[in-house]
Amino acid sequence: MVVDTDALTRSRHLDLYRAMTPGRRVELAIEMSEELRAITMAAMRSRNPSLTDRGVLNVLIETLYGVQVDTANGPDVAC
Known part of the structure; x- marks a missing residue:
């Protein structure tokens, strides 16, 4: 894995994630997915x-x- 962050900053970042509730981690994952x-x-x-x-x-x-979308049969039909 390529790491572009120094060890101390990475450790602090991981500590912040670990301190989050499971629900907050899920919310954050959803936010990141939507942004991507x-x-x-x-x-x-x-x-x-x-x-x-x-x-x-x-x-x-x-x-x-x-999955290719079958636009000939309507926009919501997957082939």
């Missing part, structure tokens, strides 16, 4: 400006899950 999804979708829009919002979501689904 938003950043990824913004990058997809930047690279493909002609994509609709649904098109960006379809590309995201294909990228994350390897």
